Amino acid sequence: MIINDTLWEEIEPWMIELRRRIHRHPELGLDTPETQKLIEDALDSLGIQHTRPILHGVKAVIGSEKAGEAILLRADMDALPILENNDLPFRSEIPGRMHACGHDCHTAMLLGAARYLKAHEAELPRPVVLMFQPAEEGPGGALPMIEAGVLNDPPVKEAAMVHVSSDLPYGVIGLREGPAMGACDDFTLSILGRGGHGSTPHVGVDAIYVASAVIQAVQGIVSREQDSFDPLVISFGTIHGGYRENVIADRVDLTGTIRTMTPATRERAVRRFREVVESVTGTYGAKAELVMDPGYPPLVADISWSRRVESVLQSELGGDAVRQIDPTLGVEDFAYVAERVPGVCLNVGIVGDQFTTGLHSAGLIVDERGLRAGAAGFASLALRS
Numbered sequence: 001m002i003i004n005d006t007l008w009e010e011i012e013p014w015m016i017e018l019r020r021r022i023h024r025h026p027e028l029g030l031d032t033p034e035t036q037k038l039i040e041d042a043l044d045s046l047g048i049q050h051t052r053p054i055l056h057g058v059k060a061v062i063g064s065e066k067a068g069e070a071i072l073l074r075a076d077m078d079a080l081p082i083l084e085n086n087d088l089p090f091r092s093e094i095p096g097r098m099h100a101c102g103h104d105c106h107t108a109m110l111l112g113a114a115r116y117l118k119a120h121e122a123e124l125p126r127p128v129v130l131m132f133q134p135a136e137e138g139p140g141g142a143l144p145m146i147e148a149g150v151l152n153d154p155p156v157k158e159a160a161m162v163h164v165s166s167d168l169p170y171g172v173i174g175l176r177e178g179p180a181m182g183a184c185d186d187f188t189l190s191i192l193g194r195g196g197h198g199s200t201p202h203v204g205v206d207a208i209y210v211a212s213a214v215i216q217a218v219q220g221i222v223s224r225e226q227d228s229f230d231p232l233v234i235s236f237g238t239i240h241g242g243y244r245e246n247v248i249a250d251r252v253d254l255t256g257t258i259r260t261m262t263p264a265t266r267e268r269a270v271r272r273f274r275e276v277v278e279s280v281t282g283t284y285g286a287k288a289e290l291v292m293d294p295g296y297p298p299l300v301a302d303i304s305w306s307r308r309v310e311s312v313l314q315s316e317l318g319g320d321a322v323r324q325i326d327p328t329l330g331v332e333d334f335a336y337v338a339e340r341v342p343g344v345c346l347n348v349g350i351v352g353d354q355f356t357t358g359l360h361s362a363g364l365i366v367d368e369r370g371l372r373a374g375a376a377g378f379a380s381l382a383l384r385s
C-alpha cells in the first residue's frame with residue numbers, strides 16, 4: 001500500500017513544516033504572493049517545472065512526456081479574515097488573518113504528493129497536473145485558472161481536490177459521490193414603502209410590515225413547493241430598517257443566501273424567490289429592489305470516477321481509511337472544475353486529541369497526522385487510477 005511506503009517518513013515532517021510556514025503567514029483572496037513563492041520554491045527544490053496561469057496561482061506538471069490525458073490534483077491557498085485564538089508555536093503572525101479552513105494543509109498535502117510522485121515519476125501511467133489556486137473563500141480562483149487554460153496542455157481527463165474535515169478522525173478520508181456540495185446565490189433586497197406617523201399607518205406603506213410578510217412567504221417555497229429529498233435553504237442574514245418608535249419606516253434592507261444542490265433546483269429556487277418577493281411587496285403597495293449575486297455552482301462528483309477513486313483509496317490506504325459521508329450545503333469553487341471534467345473531493349480527517357472547534361473558527365486545531373493520508377490519497381490516484 002502506498003500509505004505504508006517508507007518515503008513518507010521523510011515527506012511527512014517536510015510537509016508539516018511547510019504547512020506551519022504557510023499557517024504563520026496567511027494571505028487573503030487573490031492576493032497570495034508569499035504562499036505562491038513558498039510553493040514555487042518547494043517545486044524548484046523537487047525539480048518540478050511550474051507556471052503562473054494567473055497572477056498568484058501555480059500550475060505544475062509531473063510526467064509531462066507521458067502519453068495520454070492527465071489527472072489534475074488541486075489545492076487552494078487562501079486564508080480567512082479571522083483573528084486566531086490558539087496558543088500554537090506556529091500560530092498566525094498576521095492579526096485578523098488565519099488559515100481557519102485548512103487551505104494551508106491542502107497546499108502542504110499537494111506538495112507532499114508532488115514530492116512522492118516526482119520520486120515515482122517513471123511509474124506514472126499519465127501526466128499529473130498540480131493546480132494551486134488562490135481565492136477559494138472568494139472571489140474565486142478556480143474559474144480564472146480554468147479560463148487561463150489549466151485544464152489544457154496536457155488535456156485533463158479527471159480531477160480531485162482535498163479538503164480537511166472536522167467531522168472525521170485523522171487517517172480517514174470521506175467521499176461523497178453525486179451531488180456533494182451546494183450552490184450559493186446571495187441576495188440584497190430593499191423594500192421601499194412610504195413613511196409617515198406611527199399613529200396613521202393607513203396614510204403610509206409600512207416597509208417593516210411588508211418585510212415581515214416577505215420573510216414569512218419565501219419560506220413557503222422551501223416547505224410547500226420543494227421536494228423534501230432535494231435540499232433547498234433560504235436564509236436571511238441581516239435586516240435593517242426604521243427610525244424610531246412612532247415613525248412608519250419607508251425602507252427595509254435585507255441580505256441573505258439561497259443554497260441548493262442541483263442546477264435545475266437552483267434555477268427554479270432563484271426564479272420563485274424573485275416572483276414571491278415581487279408579488280408580496282406588490283400586494284402591500286411597496287416596491288422591491290432585488291440584486292442577486294450568483295455564487296459557485298453545486299459540486300457534483302462524477303459517479304463512475306468517484307467509485308474508481310474509492311476503490312483505489314481502499315487498496316492503497318486500507319479499507320478502514322475510506323468512508324462515505326453526507327452531502328453539505330457549503331460551497332466550493334472546485335465545482336467549476338467538476339462541471340468540465342469528472343471531479344471528486346477527498347475529505348481528509350483532521351480530528352485528534354486536541355480538537356476543539358470546526359472549520360472557520362478562531363480555535364481550529366488540526367491534527368497534522370491527517371496530512372499523510374491526504375497526500376498519499378492524491379499520490380495513489382495519480383499512480384493507480
Ligand SMILES: [Zn+2]
Nearest residue numbers: 101137359360
Ligand atoms: Zn472555507
Ligand SMILES: [Zn+2]
Nearest residue numbers: 101103136163
Ligand atoms: Zn475551504
